[in-house]
Amino acid sequence: MDEALISAPLVFRDDGTPYSPRHDDIYHSAAGALAQARHVFLDGNGLPGRWHGKPRFTVIETGFGMGINFLATWAAWHDDAHRPPALEFVSIEKHPFSASDLRAAHAAIIDDAAVAPLADVLVSAWPPLEAGVHRLDFDAGAVSLTLAFGEAGDVLPRLGDHGVAADAIYLDGFAPAKNPDMWTPAIFASLARIARDDATFATYTSAGHVKRALIDHGFEYRKVSGFGGKRAMLVGRRARSRPVIQS
Ligand SMILES: C[S@@+](CC[C@H](N)C(=O)[O-])C[C@H]1O[C@@H](n2cnc3c(N)ncnc32)[C@H](O)[C@@H]1O
Known part of the structure; x- marks a missing residue:
C-alpha cells in the first residue's frame, strides 16, 4: 500500500544550495x-543529438525534486531546430x-532567462500533492510531463503498464x-524492463554498487568527468552484448 504523501520543506544551506x-x-x-x-x-545522455530523427523521445527520471533537469531538457528541446515532435x-x-515553495526555489536558483518562463509555466500547472500519476501537457501537447508521486520502489514497476518506454534515464535520487x-x-x-534497446543513462555517482547493479541489469557504463569538481560520473547504455566493465 502507498504511504501518505509528505511534501518536502524548502531549506537552503548557507551557500544558497x-x-x-x-x-x-x-x-x-x-x-x-x-x-x-x-x-x-543532457550531455551524459548525448542530448539533444540523440533525439534527432525520432518521432517521440522519452526520458525517465528518478527524483523530480525542483524539476531543474526537466526544465533544462524542455529548454534544450525548445532551442533545437531538429527536435522530435514529441518529448x-x-x-x-x-x-x-x-x-509556492517550487516557485521560491526557482526564483533563487534559475539563472537563465530562457528557462525562467518555462519554470513559471510548470509551477502554474503544478498538480495537487496527492499520491499517484499526474500528467501535465505543455506546448500544445508536444511536451508532456508525467509526475508519479510516490515511493520509487512502488511506482517504477508499474510504469510499464502505462506504456512507458525509456530512451534516456536520469538517475538523480540523491547520493547512494x-x-x-x-x-x-x-x-x-x-528501469531495465522499461528501457528501450538503445536507451542510455547518466548519473553523477560512480559508486561501486551502482556500477555492479547496472551491469547485473544489462547496462554497460563508462566513467567520464563529473561536474563541479567531481572527478567521475557514470554514463552508459543498454548492453548490446557482453557488458564492458571499466574500473
Ligand atoms: C537530487 S533530488 C532530484 C533533483 C531533481 N532531479 C531536479 O532536477 O531538481 C532527489 C529527489 O529524489 C526524491 N526521492 C528520494 N527518495 C525517494 C524515493 N524513495 N522515491 C521517490 N523519490 C525519492 C527526493 O525527494 C528528491 O526530490
Whole structure:
C-alpha cells in the first residue's frame, strides 16, 4: 500500500544550495543547478543529438525534486531546430514541493532567462500533492510531463503498464550512500524492463554498487568527468552484448 504523501520543506544551506534535511543531502551541486543538469544529464545522455530523427523521445527520471533537469531538457528541446515532435518526461517523486515553495526555489536558483518562463509555466500547472500519476501537457501537447508521486520502489514497476518506454534515464535520487532506497537492485530491474534497446543513462555517482547493479541489469557504463569538481560520473547504455566493465 502507498504511504501518505509528505511534501518536502524548502531549506537552503548557507551557500544558497537547496538541502534536504530528510536525506541530509543537497538537491544539486553548489556549482550550479542548470549547469549540472546540462553536464550530467543532457550531455551524459548525448542530448539533444540523440533525439534527432525520432518521432517521440522519452526520458525517465528518478527524483523530480525542483524539476531543474526537466526544465533544462524542455529548454534544450525548445532551442533545437531538429527536435522530435514529441518529448515525454516521466519523473518519480516521493516528497514533492508545494507550488509556492517550487516557485521560491526557482526564483533563487534559475539563472537563465530562457528557462525562467518555462519554470513559471510548470509551477502554474503544478498538480495537487496527492499520491499517484499526474500528467501535465505543455506546448500544445508536444511536451508532456508525467509526475508519479510516490515511493520509487512502488511506482517504477508499474510504469510499464502505462506504456512507458525509456530512451534516456536520469538517475538523480540523491547520493547512494545517503539514500540507498533509490539505488536498489529492484529499481535497476524496473528501469531495465522499461528501457528501450538503445536507451542510455547518466548519473553523477560512480559508486561501486551502482556500477555492479547496472551491469547485473544489462547496462554497460563508462566513467567520464563529473561536474563541479567531481572527478567521475557514470554514463552508459543498454548492453548490446557482453557488458564492458571499466574500473
Ligand atoms: C537530487 S533530488 C532530484 C533533483 C531533481 N532531479 C531536479 O532536477 O531538481 C532527489 C529527489 O529524489 C526524491 N526521492 C528520494 N527518495 C525517494 C524515493 N524513495 N522515491 C521517490 N523519490 C525519492 C527526493 O525527494 C528528491 O526530490
